[in-house]
Amino acid sequence: MFPFVSKEIPVKTTLMAALLIGAFTTPLLARAETPEFTIVIKDHRFEPAEIVVPAETKVKLVIDNRDATPEEFESHELRREKVIAGGSKASVWVGPLKPGTYAFFGEYHEDTAKGRLIVK
Amino acid sequence: MLGTAVIVFREVLEAALIVAIVMGASRGVALRGRWVSAGIAIGVLVALLVAAFAGAISDAVQGRGQEILNASILLAAVVMLAWHNVWMSAHGRKLADEMRRIGHDVRVGTRPLSAILFVTALAVMREGSETVLFLYGLAASGTQRFGLVGGVVLGLAAGVLLGVVLYRGLLRIPLRHFFAVTGWIVLLLAAGLAANAAGYLTQAGLLPTLVPEVWNTAVILNQDSAVGQLLHILIGYNDRPSGIQVVFYVVTLVAVLALMRLFGGRDGQRSGRPPAKASVAA
Numbered sequence: 001m002f003p004f005v006s007k008e009i010p011v012k013t014t015l016m017a018a019l020l021i022g023a024f025t026t027p028l029l030a031r032a033e034t035p036e037f038t039i040v041i042k043d044h045r046f047e048p049a050e051i052v053v054p055a056e057t058k059v060k061l062v063i064d065n066r067d068a069t070p071e072e073f074e075s076h077e078l079r080r081e082k083v084i085a086g087g088s089k090a091s092v093w094v095g096p097l098k099p100g101t102y103a104f105f106g107e108y109h110e111d112t113a114k115g116r117l118i119v120k
Numbered sequence: 121m122l123g124t125a126v127i128v129f130r131e132v133l134e135a136a137l138i139v140a141i142v143m144g145a146s147r148g149v150a151l152r153g154r155w156v157s158a159g160i161a162i163g164v165l166v167a168l169l170v171a172a173f174a175g176a177i178s179d180a181v182q183g184r185g186q187e188i189l190n191a192s193i194l195l196a197a198v199v200m201l202a203w204h205n206v207w208m209s210a211h212g213r214k215l216a217d218e219m220r221r222i223g224h225d226v227r228v229g230t231r232p233l234s235a236i237l238f239v240t241a242l243a244v245m246r247e248g249s250e251t252v253l254f255l256y257g258l259a260a261s262g263t264q265r266f267g268l269v270g271g272v273v274l275g276l277a278a279g280v281l282l283g284v285v286l287y288r289g290l291l292r293i294p295l296r297h298f299f300a301v302t303g304w305i306v307l308l309l310a311a312g313l314a315a316n317a318a319g320y321l322t323q324a325g326l327l328p329t330l331v332p333e334v335w336n337t338a339v340i341l342n343q344d345s346a347v348g349q350l351l352h353i354l355i356g357y358n359d360r361p362s363g364i365q366v367v368f369y370v371v372t373l374v375a376v377l378a379l380m381r382l383f384g385g386r387d388g389q390r391s392g393r394p395p396a397k398a399s400v401a402a
Contacts, residue, residue: 034325058325060325062183068260069256069257069258069260069261070174070253070254070256070257071257072250072253072254076343076344077360079319079360079362080323082186082187082323083174083178083186083250083253084178085174085175085178085253086175086257086260087175088175088178088179089179089183090178090183090186091182091183091184091324091325092323093322093323093324093325094323095332096329096332097332098332107127107254108127108254108257108258110123
C-alpha cells in the first residue's frame with residue numbers, strides 16, 4: 001500500500017540532509033582550537049562531579065560513558081541535552097559562558113548523576 | 121514506576137502535540153487519519169533503528185552525529201510544516217467550503233497527505249529514539265519489569281491524552297476561522313522547531329551563538345515548568361535563547377508567512393466568492 005512504499009524516504013532524506021549540513025559546515029570546524037575537558041560517567045555518576053572551565057570561551061566537553069547503559073547528559077542552565085550510548089564518548093560544545101555555576105545531570109539516573117560546571 | 125512514567129510522558133508529549141496539531145490543521149482532508157497512523161508507525165520503526173545505532177550515529181561527523189541528525193530532522197519537519205501551511209493557505213478556504221457543502225471530508229492529492237505523513241514520522245522518530253534508549257538502559261540495569269511496563273503505559277497514555285485534549289480543543293474553533301487559527305499555530309510551531317535546530321547546531325559547535333543569552337525569563341516563566349514546557353513545544357518559548365535561535369525563529373516565521381501570502385491568495389480569487397468577503401476571511 002502507498003504509505004509503506006515511501007517507508008525509506010524519511011531515513012534517506014534526513015541522512016542526506018545530515019550529510020549536506022556536514023559537508024557545508026566541516027570547513028568551519030578546522031579553525032579555532034577549543035579547550036577540551038573530559039567528564040567520565042561511571043556507575044551512573046560523573047567523575048569529576050565538578051569541573052572548572054574558563055569564562056567567555058567556547059569549550060568542548062567530552063563525556064566518556066563507561067557504563068554499559070546509555071545516559072542523557074542534560075543541563076537546563078547550559079541548555080544542553082545529549083544521549084550518550086553505553087561504552088561510548090560524545091562531545092558537547094558550550095559557551096562562551098559568563099562566570100558562574102552551571103548544574104548538569106544525567107536524565108536517566110537523576111538521583112546519582114549530578115555535576116556542576118564552574119566557569120571562572 | 122512514576123519516574124519512568126514522567127520521562128516517557130515528557131518524550132511522548134512533544135510528538136503527541138505535534139501529531140494533534142497536524143491532525144487538526146489538516147481537518148477535512150479525507151484519509152488523513154490513515155496517513156498520520158502510517159507516519160506514527162514509520163516513526164516508531166525508525167526510532168528503534170536510530171536507538172539501535174545510537175553509538176554509531178553519535179560518533180559520526182567527529183562526535184556531532186546526534187546533533188546533526190536532530191537538527192536535520194527538525195529542519196525537515198519545519199520544511200514540511202511550511203509546505204503544509206502554504207498548501208492550506210491556498211486550499212484551506214475551498215476545503216472548508218466544500219466540507220460544509222458535501223458534509224464530509226474532501227479528497228485531495230497525495231502530496232499534502234505525504235507532508236502529513238512526513239511530519240508525523242519525524243516527530244515520532246525524534247522523541248521515540250530517546251524513549252527507546254532510556255527504556256533500554258532501565259531494562260539493562262535490571263529494573264523490575266512490572267514497574268517498567270507500568271511506567272511506559274502510564275507515560276504514554278498521559279502524553280496521548282494531552283494530544284487528544286489539544287485536538288478536541290482545536291476542533292471547537294468555528295470552521296470559518298479554523299484554518300486561519302491552525303495556520304498560525306503551525307507557523308509558530310515551525311518557527312520554534314527551527315530555533316531548536318539552531319540550538320543543536322550550536323551544541324555541536326557548528327553555529328556560533330551570536331549572543332549567548334538574548335534574554336532570561338526563567339524567573340517569570342521557567343521553561344522546565346509545565347506551562348513553560350507546553351509553550352516551548354507549541355510556540356517555541358525559550359527562557360534563555362541564544363542570538364542564533366532568535367534569528368532562526370524570526371527568519372522562519374517571516375519566510376513561511378511570506379510564502380503563505382505569496383501562494384495563498386491565488387486560489388481564493390478563483391473560488392468565486394465576492395472579493396470583499398474573501399479579503400475578510402484572509
